[in-house]
């Protein structure tokens with residue numbers, strides 16, 4: 001389960017992130033409403049946790065914009081205690097549930113599990129293909145040249161992100177934030193190790209045939225996925 005937290009109180013966001021990770025969730029964090037919406041539009045999260053009061057754009061507008069664009073990712077809105085209008089407005093904007101602050105972590109997890117049990121109606125591509133690589137985002141499975149390949153969760157998230165934005169150069173800091181949840185806790189080395197792990201699994205999957213997909217290092221910037229046309 002991959003969850004995006006949009007919360008500008010950095011300590012609270014971090015607390016929720018660590019708690020959810022301990023529960024086995026993968027977590028991404030954004031600290032403002034505009035970036036949060038961009039991330040939610042770009043990535044296929046299983047759920048969003050969105051604070052009402054956010055810089056640049058409030059949580060209600062964020063959810064409303066996503067729904068207007070056909071994005072049905074389950075969303076829990078965090079509201080200030082006693083802010084009844086906010087709860088109503090949040091639900092009207094398309095939030096699936098709300099949780100007044102302060103809340104217990106157990107309750108957040110219970111609500112999260114409840115909203116994600118509803119069948120998703122997401123309008124996203126669930127199957128991503130490039131070259132001889134097929135990624136099934138529902139089953140979290142990867143096939144290379146028709147054979148299943150096991151990826152670790154961060155490798156999977158990296159491959160999914162590179163595929164969704166193929167051709168773009170994605171910086172290390174963006175990868176850190178979107179895959180590890182924050183650029184603050186991730187060293188370049190951790191990213192490089194994950195990239196090289198994914199590269200070697202891709203190469204192993206090609207089993208001596210000419211690879212038709214490669215992860216290109218753009219020195220000093222980041223990484224990009226490139227499809228290689230087969231020449232015979």
Ligand code: CA
Nearest residue numbers: 008051053054
């Ligand atoms: Ca806030």
